[in-house]
Amino acid sequence: LLQKRLIDAWPVVMGETIASYTTSLNIRNQTLFVHLTNPALRMELSMQRQDIVRRLNEHVGNQVIADVRFN
Numbered sequence: 001l002l003q004k005r006l007i008d009a010w011p012v013v014m015g016e017t018i019a020s021y022t023t024s025l026n027i028r029n030q031t032l033f034v035h036l037t038n039p040a041l042r043m044e045l046s047m048q049r050q051d052i053v054r055r056l057n058e059h060v061g062n063q064v065i066a067d068v069r070f071n
Helices: 004-016 016-020 039-046 049-060
Strands: 022-028 033-034 067-069
Touching: 004 016, 004 022, 004 033, 004 049, 016 022, 016 049, 033 039, 039 049, 049 067
Parallel strands: 033 067
Antiparallel strands: 022 033
């Protein structure tokens, strides 16, 4: 249930612009895998990984993920 809430929170936390470049999200072994269609955005978000993990976990109020990977 918390994983579903975290995935649903992606456009809220990251914004509609980033969400529009996102084609899929899934969680495996406490890692959020995000598929993005824009390589420049992928590189930019990779540098902000820890901040993104913190913001998403704070939004759902629990430690759901420990890492995020962009591909």
